[in-house]
Amino acid sequence: MFQNIGELVVLFGRTLAALPLVWRQRQKILDQFFEIGVASLLMVCILSFFIGGVMALQTGPLLVERGLGSYVGAIVGYSIAKELAPVLMAVLIAGRIGSAMTAEIGSMRVYQEIDALRTMNINPVHFLVLPRLTALAVALPMLVTIAIVVGWMGGALVATANARIAVSFEAFFHALRSAVDLLDVLNGVFKSFMFALIIGMISCHQGLITRGGPRGIGRSVTKAVVNSIVLIVISDYFLTRILLK
Amino acid sequence: MMNAPASQSNGVSLRVRGLRKAFNGQEVLRGLDFEVAPGEIFVIMGPSGSGKTVLLKHLIGLEAPDAGEILLEGRPLQAPGVMNRYRMAMVFQSGALLNSLTVGQNVGLYLAEHRLRPPGEIARITSEKLAGVGLAGTEDKMPSELSGGMKKRVAIARALVIEPQLILYDEPTSELDPLSAVVIAEEIVRLKERIGVTSLVVSHDRDLAFGVADRIAVIHQGQMRAIGTPDEVKRHPDPLVQQFLQAGFKRQ
Numbered sequence: 001m002f003q004n005i006g007e008l009v010v011l012f013g014r015t016l017a018a019l020p021l022v023w024r025q026r027q028k029i030l031d032q033f034f035e036i037g038v039a040s041l042l043m044v045c046i047l048s049f050f051i052g053g054v055m056a057l058q059t060g061p062l063l064v065e066r067g068l069g070s071y072v073g074a075i076v077g078y079s080i081a082k083e084l085a086p087v088l089m090a091v092l093i094a095g096r097i098g099s100a101m102t103a104e105i106g107s108m109r110v111y112q113e114i115d116a117l118r119t120m121n122i123n124p125v126h127f128l129v130l131p132r133l134t135a136l137a138v139a140l141p142m143l144v145t146i147a148i149v150v151g152w153m154g155g156a157l158v159a160t161a162n163a164r165i166a167v168s169f170e171a172f173f174h175a176l177r178s179a180v181d182l183l184d185v186l187n188g189v190f191k192s193f194m195f196a197l198i199i200g201m202i203s204c205h206q207g208l209i210t211r212g213g214p215r216g217i218g219r220s221v222t223k224a225v226v227n228s229i230v231l232i233v234i235s236d237y238f239l240t241r242i243l244l245k
Numbered sequence: 246m247m248n249a250p251a252s253q254s255n256g257v258s259l260r261v262r263g264l265r266k267a268f269n270g271q272e273v274l275r276g277l278d279f280e281v282a283p284g285e286i287f288v289i290m291g292p293s294g295s296g297k298t299v300l301l302k303h304l305i306g307l308e309a310p311d312a313g314e315i316l317l318e319g320r321p322l323q324a325p326g327v328m329n330r331y332r333m334a335m336v337f338q339s340g341a342l343l344n345s346l347t348v349g350q351n352v353g354l355y356l357a358e359h360r361l362r363p364p365g366e367i368a369r370i371t372s373e374k375l376a377g378v379g380l381a382g383t384e385d386k387m388p389s390e391l392s393g394g395m396k397k398r399v400a401i402a403r404a405l406v407i408e409p410q411l412i413l414y415d416e417p418t419s420e421l422d423p424l425s426a427v428v429i430a431e432e433i434v435r436l437k438e439r440i441g442v443t444s445l446v447v448s449h450d451r452d453l454a455f456g457v458a459d460r461i462a463v464i465h466q467g468q469m470r471a472i473g474t475p476d477e478v479k480r481h482p483d484p485l486v487q488q489f490l491q492a493g494f495k496r497q
């Protein structure tokens with residue numbers, strides 16, 4: 001699966017080199033941005049709400065039994081901000097948005113639309129990759145920020161409502177605030193930015209190298225999603241290691 | 246009708262020497278040699294699978310030859326900067342319209358992406374080119390709403406917008422009714438007369454070929470079997486060429 005890493009790096013380099021054209025492509029970036037938002041905002045909210053809830057449900061009774069009820073907010077808040085929201089939202093976006101990007105670019109490749117662009121001297125990296133990567137690199141951190149807040153809410157709500165936990169809203173957020181500072185949130189958001197680059201690059205690259213008809217598109221989409229998720233989890237380890245205080 | 250005195254000598258000359266290409270060991274182009282003069286309409290005929298589309302893709306730089314040379318105005322196509330120096334356009338066999346854009350956006354794409362004209366003027370040119378291929382007022386349609394023949398005509402409009410110096414048509418009339426085919430044939434000739442463009446037309450359509458061609462080449466299994474003026478090709482002694490042209494007669 002890693003035989004394409006070299007090509008991926010080259011494509012990333014060419015996309016970076018095209019960054020000065022961002023302003024020119026702003027309309028396309030905006031379109032992509034709203035498409036990503038519309039397609040995933042509701043799902044991000046639902047998913048993160050339940051992740052927060054289940055975290056509280058798993059840790060709450062355990063901590064309360066040992067008289068550590070005041071730590072529920074800390075543990076839920078910390079793990080959501082630094083780990084769960086960035087990684088799980090990235091996985092969600094890889095499945096929801098990355099796959100769509102690969103399918104779209106892949107079908108453009110198969111149906112010769114990319115050849116047509118090249119005959120018009122339009123660089124596919126500028127026209128297709130740059131807007132998608134930029135939009136994703138902006139959208140995913142924003143979605144993750146929302147996911148962190150919603151996840152906290154979900155955790156707090158379950159902590160309050162569940163009889164075996166029964167930690168008040170105030171106590172939950174008091175504990176959360178004492179354990180999680182802005183830097184922790186930024187840490188998670190930064191990770192998600194890196195994940196966005198991974199998803200965007202893998203998805204566009206797989207799209208561009210698609211061959212062989214509709215079946216080829218299906219193959220590319222599967223590969224893009226699987227490779228994205230694997231690379232997200234692996235790089236998550238190293239990012240965490242690097243960002244460890 | 247040899248080169249009518251081109252109003253502007255805009256077209257480029259094209260020369261192909263010893264062009265060879267194989268895909269996975271299967272030889273598709275087996276040593277092609279020909280020249281096309283500036284402003285000439287050169288028609289390439291040949292059976293399905295003979296390598297016509299592959300040849301056009303080489304001429305516009307979408308495929309790289311295994312061996313041989315392609316010279317534009319005497320300069321190798323692969324040399325840096327040569328492709329950007331001349332305006333070239335290709336009308337794909339399938340049309341290859343961008344499905345996510347409207348018809349109007351497709352036609353105006355070249356001008357808009359390269360910022361060659363202000364938006365108002367792009368809209369005007371787009372409408373004018375669409376009207377030229379008999380599709381006035383279709384700007385806001387999506388390609389998926391068009392028939393095969395309409396897509397092909399939009400693709401031609403999109404190529405005309407570039408005001409190319411070399412234009413490659415891959416089966417421009419294959420999905421068209423006879424009336425639309427005549428419109429396209431007229432457009433091919435008119436474009437050549439107006440801007441002196443060099444045109445390569447790949448076609449099975451005998452009416453189109455013998456109607457517009459300055460010269461015709463017949464390609465078979467990656468080799469040129471005949472090359473000459475329409476009259477010379479019609480009288481060509483090669484039985485394969487005759488078979489191909491006759492078969493064309495019978496089908497019509």
Ligand SMILES: Nc1ncnc2c1ncn2[C@@H]1O[C@H](COP(=O)(O)OP(=O)(O)OP(=O)(O)O)[C@@H](O)[C@H]1O
Nearest residue numbers: 268269273291292293294295296297298299300338
């Ligand atoms: N990218 C490719 N990979 C492998 N084989 C190819 C490729 N492109 C074309 N071929 C092969 O080259 C041969 C010639 O194809 P080409 O598309 O040029 O035919 P054609 O003359 O345009 O036929 P038609 O009139 O049906 O369009 C075919 O046998 C085809 O299978």
Ligand SMILES: [Mg+2]
Nearest residue numbers: 297298338415
């Ligand atoms: Mg063909």
